[in-house]
Each structure stands twice: as structure tokens, then as C-alpha cells.
Amino acid sequence: MSRKLVSVVVLLLMLLVFAIPAASQTAGEAVPAIIVRSVTQAERPIEFETTRLVVENMRQLGLEVEHRAVPWAQLIDEIWYTRTGDEAWEMTYWRMVGRPERSDPDEFTYNLFHSSVRDGGYNFIGYNNPDYDALAEAQRVEVADKEARLDIICEAQQIIRNDMVNAYFVHPLTPQVVNTEVFNADSVVTQAGIGVHNFWTWIGIEPTGDNKDLVTSTTSFLNSFNPLEIAGDAPSRVTEMTWDRLMRINPIGVAEPWAAESVVWEDPLNVVVTLRAGMTWHDGEPVQSDDAAYSFEAALAGTTQTDEDGNESFRAEAPDYYPFARNVANIEIIDDLSLRFTLHTPSAAFETSSLAKLNLIPKHIWEPIINDLLTKDDADVDSIQEDIPIGSGPFKYIAFDVNEFVLLAAFDDHWARPKIDTWLMNVLPNQEATLGQIQSGEMNFLWEWPGDPGVLQQIVDDNEPLDLFSAISIGFQYFAFNVRYAPFDDVTFRQAIAHTIPQQFIIDNIYNGFAAPADSFVSAALEYWRQCDDLPTYDQGIDGARELLAGAGYTWDDDGRLHYPAE
């Protein structure tokens, strides 16, 4: 038998394998049992309860639904690695957190839905829409005309909302508590979509008396103090203060020059950055343009490797930051303070996602480290921990004990010296200890509270010096559908499920009011990018969902079980 014939037979067999189940799923059969995943109640009670409620509503629609709660690490594993095949997940509770660089809609617009990242990237739902892809690509290169880019972003939001590939329901309000006996409440800055735990608060918060030590805590991990590693929320807070950036996302969510005195676009591919004069590293060395250039070169550093089959792949030494620098084609040093970036393609998000994202690192310290790493196959920058981290940010390193605490002090030579003297973050895995410490005064700034916001509100009500701040997050919570397979490959079915999610009830009763309704991947906190026509609403409840399904030909049997349309 010739190889050609074998190939044809194999192809036919594969077609049969895929065609048979597809046919059997849509020929008036009962919709098969659905598994809806979430994290466990112990881990995230709000997410668990929301899922339980939605699962119950889905059952009332005539579906057989199992709620499967698993630990977060396991959930990520299941969603990420079983996106296709017989074991593929179907529907899951998911969340995206707010970060300053997400103030630009590019990251979510592209990485969540573009078909190029559906097999191994964050488009784990498997969305594949060439029209949408075109929009995601177009907004990226629409540098010159911000309004034209807004139109594209709005159209993208409309498509996603119409197609209902993700059922968004809330942007959480992040509750944070400040002791106003120690700090002036008016000096606390709320950053759009982030809350009060942000760079502007850290450098601007004013002590009311002699106590100039800010004490905060985290219940999560503090396992890295490395300017080239993104190790989570708490480590990111530390690195953004210790290492300066050319630009920073300001309180209203726009990138503005910071360590750079000016950022001037010569054309859509070339931008000239001029550093502020007189800046120094924490070790006293001057900050110069070659340092700024090296900060990007380090993120781009890596080696090309060839596997046994001859396939080439690039291994970045700073894999976390490489994606934010890879659009840089060339960096030219103009003088001690000026440099020119040349991009591969125009990028509207370059200021937000690159200039305001990459930490400036001292070349005299990092060049030998990166050169050494380039000679090793089994290590990258994540394996590096400097004894004394050196940056040029407004805070400098004093001490770091991994997963215990980090202690920073104001850098006196910084042009924007903070008003506090020290900044201390302790790791407190015990939530009750966190509450106890903010009440007893051991801690004076509670920036992270994964528990019930109502509990925090009660504590603030009972304690005079404590003030509660809350802001709508850039992040959002949603149910994601695996749109590769039935029944979630049907837009109508997904829209019907969206109708069964009681958005306001969830906000009032599960979030205790600490959430804002969500209908898009662009948060209401990003006002500019939400100047769109109204997006479709899905608030008709179970009756509306039934009507929608009936209109599309779905039927119910005598037991009330939902069946696919006959055709």
C-alpha cells in the first residue's frame, strides 16, 4: 500500500472520528451533562458560591450540571492543559486581576481572544474569529489616531459581547484599609482600576506625626526580589518601587514620562526617550542611557536552540519580560541621556506595555549576570537573587527574607523622595491575624484582603482611626466557555447561559455590594476605552434563556431535559 493511500485512509478515519460525535450531539439528542469548574469553597468562598448559584440556575434550564470545585493550581492545570480532546473542560469560573499595565486594553484585547494564541496561549476558550483577529491586530498598530483606535476597541467589545464567549459579571471592588491616625487620608491616591495600593500612594502618602513607617502585609507569596522576574502581585509592588521605569501609569490610567524627561515619537516606528538628568542608582553610580538601553537588551537576551528534529526555538533569559520587549528592533544611544527605540511594527500599547512596564536595571551589575546566564542551558534570571538589589527607584532595599518580609527605605537622593521613611511588607498567611493587626495598630495599611469585604467594613465601622477605600478593579470575574465543543460552540446556547447569571443578585448578596457589574473585558474603570455604544445585555433570567433556546429550535422532553435542535 502506497504512503499516499495510507495517508488518505488515516485522514478518512480521523474525519469519521470527529464527525460521528459531532453529528450525534446535534441531532435532537439531550444536551449531555456539563461540568462547571471553580476553585474550592475554602480557597475562594465568593467564587465557589457564585458558581453554585449559576449551576443551580442552569439546572432549572433543563441541563444536567455538575459543579466540580478543585484547588486553584489544579484548576489552572485542567483549563490550560485539557483544552481539547475527550477530557476537555467545558465551562469554568475564571478571573483576571488588575495591574497598572493592563490600563491599556491591548493585553486583554489581543491575548484573550486572538486565534494565534488558542492552542498554547491565554485564548484557552478556543475562540477563532477572523474578523475579530483583524480588529485585535488593527488596534495594536493604530498609533497615530487614538479615536480611531477607540472605535476598533469598541467594535471588538461588541463582537465579544455578542458572541458571548466569556460571560462577564463583575469587576470586584478592591477594599483596602488605611489607619488615618498615622497617615493623612487625603494623601492616599486611588489609581483607576487598581485601588489605593499603588505607586502614587507609596510615594505620596503623608504621615500625620513622627511615625513615618508604613507597615502592610500580604497573605500570598513574596518569593522574589528581582527586577527581571514577574513573580506575582506582592513582588511586583516591591520591584516597581525599587526600580524606576521610563514611564509610569498615572492615577487615571495613562502612561506618563517618569524617569524619562520626555518621550517623543518621531514616526510610528521610532521613539526618542530622554532621561532626567542627575538620577543615580542606589549604589551612587549615575543612571545613563546605556543603562536604559541595557534594561531592554536584557529582556531580549536569549539563545536559539535546536531540538533533535531540527526545530529551532528561542530561549529568553528573562522570559517574563521578553514579551514586553520583543517588538523592539533596535536601540540607538544618542548621548548620555538620550536613546532611540525602533520597533518592528507600530504599537499603540508600547508606552503602557513596554516603557511603563520594564524596570530600569544598572548595566554595570546585570551585564555580567546575563552574560553568564547565556552560557548556561538550565538557568535563567528567575534563578538569580542579588544579595543587595540595586535600583534607582524612590525606595531602596534594606532587607528581604523570602516569604517573610521585605523592608525598604526612602532613597534620599531620588527626585521624588517618598514622604514616609520605611515601607515594610510582612507575609501573614493567616487572614485573622491580618484583621487583628490592622485593628491593634501593628499594621497601618491593609492593601490585600481576599476574604469577605463585609467583614472589613464591620471592622472599619468599629474602629475610629480606620478608613476603608475601594475602587473598581481593571480585573474581572467571569464564566469562560470552551467554544470548541458542543453545546458551547453554539452562540445561542452561550447567550442563554449568560441570561441565567443573576448579576445584581450576586453583587448584592455574594459580594456584599463590593463589586460593579461587568459586561466586557474592558473595565468601567477605564472610562476612555468604554466610550462605546451600549453593549448587549443578558438579564432576562431563566425565562428569557428558555425563550431564546426555544427560538433556536432547542426542545425539552417530558422530564424537562433540554435537547439539541432536531436539525
Add this chain to the structure above:
Amino acid sequence: MNRGIAYYILGRFLQSVMVLWIIVTLLFLLFRLAPSNPLASYIDTTFTKEQEAALLARFGLDKPLGEQYIIYLFNLARFELGDTFSYSGKSVLDILSADLPNTIYLTLSSLLVAYAVGVLGGIAMAALRGSLFERVGTTFTLMTRAAPTFWVGMLLLSFFAFQWKLLPSAGIGPAVVRYRWETEWDKLMSPVFWRHMILPTFTLALYLHGLPLLLMRSNMLEVLDQDYVTMSRLAGYSEWRVMIHTAARNAMLPVLTALTLGIGYSIGGNVVIENVFSWPGLGRTLVRAVQQADYPLAQGAFFLIALIIVFMNFIADILYSLLDPRVGASAQAQVS
């Protein structure tokens, strides 16, 4: 040492090695087969297939399971526990060797308090048998034994740390003091460290004191019925001397064995206390390692705890054979 005891010890040693091998094999399989992924903490909107492949290669997870197992055993034999997945630039040994002393300080101080109170309380209860003191004491001990340690810890935290502000609530000392401790000796010499240890020690001791107390009480009651105790009383010794010198000395042997085993089990059982009091020890690291699917660190922590428990069991066996010659004699009878 006679031949029987030597054989007995050798046998126990080989048994301990076998137990350890089974444990490390189970640990290896447990983490590899667990439904979570070490790459979970890396997954982000910018995560690519290339990054994934690079990470798997870096951690050696791209190799076949059998090969990973051989490397794992070979490394363990040299006490090389590998690099952690989740801590920048730190090896497992770095992390565990920083944690182990804190766990040992907490365990030993708790056991010291628990066994001192337990032994003395047991003697007193036996001496005052049937009294109100004994009834209240027994009830209280049973309650502390039954109460979940996290709950007791939270109560103590709430009153002593947050309401009355008498004692610190978390950790081994404020960061501004801790970062000046360059050696273990600096830490041990710091009153701040000992002050931070009071609440977790007390919580753990409250739980641990029940075993020695009840054991001592029942042993004492048994011993007090023995002829040689009656003889001591008839000889005209004071009741105090009879209790301490005659009865308590004989009732102590099982308590000492329990103490030896208790050291091992307490080191492994501090997980809850260390998390409630944010105590930077093995137990807390173990929980974090499991949460982050950090296989090497979790394996290392479990291995260390298992090693200590198996070792303390081995020591208890040796002590038994030395204190009770019948054990050695029976072993000799078996080999001859």
C-alpha cells in the same frame, strides 16, 4: 553491648532505611501524579509555548518519569534536594536549613514546657487522687487535647495579641530587628525572638501536655500499688520522697519514650501552629510549597520531616533496648 542488642540495632537500622526508601518513593509518585502543575504559577496572558518548554527543561520535567526518579534518588542519597520552583535563586536546602532551626526551637521549647507541666501535673494528680484538683485537672487536660490547635491559637491571639496587646501576634520578630540577626546565635540572644515564641509555644504545649500528664498519672497510680512503694512508706520516708524518688522515677520510663517519639511527631505536626502564628518553620514552608506545586520544596520538606520521625523512632528503639534488657535478649534468642 551484647551481640543480641547489636543485631537488634542493625535490624532496626535496616528497617528504618527501608521505611525511608518507601516514603521517598511515595513522595515522588504523589507529587508527579497529583492533579496540579508546577507551571501553574507562571501561566499568564503572555505565557507562550516556548516559555513552557523552557521551564519544563529547566526543572528537568521534560525527562521520562523513570529517569526523573533515578536522578531524584541519586540526589537524595547525596542530600541534594534540588532547586525550588518558586523561590528565586534558592535551593531547597537553603530554604529548609533556614526553617529547620525555627521549627526545632518551637518544638523543643513546647515539649519542655509540656513535659515539665505534664510530669509534675501527673504526679500531683496521682498523689491527690479523687480530689477536686484531679477531676478538674483531668477534664481540662482532655479538653485541651481535644480542642483544635488552630482554634486555641486564634483565641490566644485574639486576647493576648490583639485585645490586651501583651504579646506579638506573628513571626519571630519585627523586620527592623530581624534583618540585623546575622547568625542563629544573634537570634537566640535576642529577647524579641523569645517574646515572639511565647504564644506559639504555649499553644503547642497546651496540646502536648496531655499525653505526659495522663501517662504519668496512670503510671504513678500503677506504681503506687507496688510493694516497693509500700516498703518505702513503711521504712518511714516522707510522702514527698516516696512520690518523687520511689514512685515517679519508676513511672517516668514510658514518659521518656513518649518524649523521644514526641520530638519527631511534633516537628512534623507543627504545620497548623506555624501557619496560625506565621512562624517561619518547616510546616509553613510545606503548606506554601504544596499551594505553589513546588515539588522539590514540598518533597524536601516531607523528606526532612520523615527523616526526623524515622530517626527519632530509631533512637526510641535503641533507648528501649538499653533500658529494657529483655528487648536485646529476645533479639538474641531470635538470631541464635
